[in-house]
Each structure stands twice: as C-alpha cells, then as structure tokens.
Amino acid sequence: MFEAAASRVTEVVSEIDPETDSIKISYSLAPGVQVAQKALSVAALAAGSAVSPTGNVPVQVTFSEATALEPRTEATVRGGRRLSPTDGSGADCTSGFSVRINGVNGVATAMHCYNYMRYDGATGVIAYGNAATTTPAGANIDLQWHRTLSGHSTSAQFYDGSIERTVSSAQNAVVGDTVCHYGIGTGYARCSEVEILAVCYTPEDLTFCGLAATEEYVSTGGDSGGPWFTGYTARGIHSGYDGLGRSLYTPQTRFAENLGGYVLTG
Numbered sequence: 001m002f003e004a005a006a007s008r009v010t011e012v013v014s015e016i017d018p019e020t021d022s023i024k025i026s027y028s029l030a031p032g033v034q035v036a037q038k039a040l041s042v043a044a045l046a047a048g049s050a051v052s053p054t055g056n057v058p059v060q061v062t063f064s065e066a067t068a069l070e071p072r073t074e075a076t077v078r079g080g081r082r083l084s085p086t087d088g089s090g091a092d093c094t095s096g097f098s099v100r101i102n103g104v105n106g107v108a109t110a111m112h113c114y115n116y117m118r119y120d121g122a123t124g125v126i127a128y129g130n131a132a133t134t135t136p137a138g139a140n141i142d143l144q145w146h147r148t149l150s151g152h153s154t155s156a157q158f159y160d161g162s163i164e165r166t167v168s169s170a171q172n173a174v175v176g177d178t179v180c181h182y183g184i185g186t187g188y189a190r191c192s193e194v195e196i197l198a199v200c201y202t203p204e205d206l207t208f209c210g211l212a213a214t215e216e217y218v219s220t221g222g223d224s225g226g227p228w229f230t231g232y233t234a235r236g237i238h239s240g241y242d243g244l245g246r247s248l249y250t251p252q253t254r255f256a257e258n259l260g261g262y263v264l265t266g
C-alpha cells in the first residue's frame with residue numbers, strides 16, 4: 001500500500017523488521033532523477049493512510065534510497081516451490097497451485113504460513129493478497145493467496161518432485177481415492193488414499209476445518225501449502241498432520257468458496 005504514484009520511482013521493496021515491528025521501504029530512482037525523500041515519504045504515507053481501515057498507518061515506517069536494488073529477473077510463479085519468510089524467521093512452506101482471483105493471477109498456500117514470503121528465494125515476485133474467509137459456521141479454512149507482481153508471469157504447472165505437471169482439471173477426491181502430495185520438506189511425491197472428509201484440527205492457536213485426511217502420514221514439516229493431486233488433477237492444498245497418523249489437506253473447492261478464485265489449468 002506504500003507504492004508511490006511517481007514515474008520517477010523505478011522500484012519499491014518493503015520488508016518487515018521483526019526486531020522493531022516496523023516496515024522498512026527501499027526505493028530506487030530512474031537514472032539522473034532526484035527526488036526529495038521527505039516529500040516522497042509524505043506521499044507514500046498518505047497513500048498508505050488512504051487505504052488503511054483506521055485511516056492511519058499503525059506502525060513505524062522508514063525509507064531509504066538505494067542506488068541499485070537487488071536485481072530481479074522475470075520469474076514464473078507456479079506450484080511446488082519454496083516459500084520463505086522475508087524476514088528470515090519462521091518456517092518455510094510450499095506453493096500449491098496457481099489461482100486466479102478477480103482476474104489477477106497468483107499462487108495459493110496454507111493460511112498458517114507466513115504472510116510475507118520470498119518466492120523460490122527471491123523478493124518482489126509475489127505479494128500477500130488475502131486469507132480465506134471463514135465458513136458460515138465460523139470455521140477457519142487453511143488457505144491464503146499471494147498475487148503475482150508486475151514483471152512476472154504465472155503458470156498452471158506444479159512440481160511433483162521429479163517433473164513439472166500442468167493442471168488439466170480441479171476436482172475434489174472422495175473417500176477411497178488415491179491422492180499424492182509434494183512438498184519441499186518431503187522432497188518427493190508420496191501417495192495415500194482418502195480416509196475421511198470434513199476433519200478439523202488445531203495446529204497452534206487456530207482451529208482449521210473442512211479438511212480431508214489420508215490413511216497414512218505422507219508429509220512432513222515444510223510441506224504446508226504444497227499441492228495434492230491425482231495425475232494432472234488438482235485435489236487441494238496441504239495443511240498438516242492430525243496426530244493420528246494421517247496427513248491433512250484443504251480440498252480445492254475451497255478456492256472458490258473461501259478465496260473467490262479458481263485453479264489455473266493448461
């Protein structure tokens with residue numbers, strides 16, 4: 001929300017500083033251009049206040065001009081890639097499937113993952129969009145979505161541990177169906193059969209519901225948000241482990257029901 005509407009600013013990168021609970025914004029200018037930092041920061045904070053629900057910016061924001069920000073090459077956003085917290089803290093997750101919301105492409109992962117993520121080690125590729133809405137009964141759904149930023153593309157592919165697969169369709173599995181999963185923690189695809197639907201669990205301070213459970217535990221830490229699939233059919237997004245020897249995932253229909261989007265297909 002702090003992107004300044006000025007053509008002379010060529011790039012803006014913002015990161016959370018966990019030690020001070022503040023936002024640090026670095027920007028670069030077009031060659032030969034000079035801009036008063038105070039005027040730029042005032043304009044950016046005004047823009048941030050305009051879109052804030054409270055009408056103000058609730059945290060400290062610092063600005064710095066960089067002669068050369070970290071170079072960004074065009075990335076292709078897809079499933080099965082490492083997502084790492086931008087501040088270096090917290091656990092890594094895995095991108096699930098590419099999802100389009102209101103005409104904007106991006107990628108889905110688990111809601112319990114960090115909101116500010118590097119995509120495959122790079123900043124400036126994706127940005128947090130929104131988390132899933134709760135169900136009418138008030139249950140949390142373990143999904144969130146990150147939009148693909150300008151200058152990068154989005155693919156309907158996902159990595160399965162050995163090859164890139166292009167999603168051909170998205171359909172929920174039923175009890176007894178074989179489903180497979182890939183995550184950066186496991187490092188390769190593992191499969192099991194769906195044992196039960198409509199499961200809830202509480203990994204930390206939130207209870208997530210609407211989950212499918214497999215007969216076996218075929219996942220590990222770091223897999224959160226990764227793709228569940230059968231062949232080239234998208235089944236859902238990895239959530240976690242229920243403590244009963246079963247892996248859990250959020251079925252793909254929740255993309256439409258609770259994120260307002262749909263899985264990209266090729």
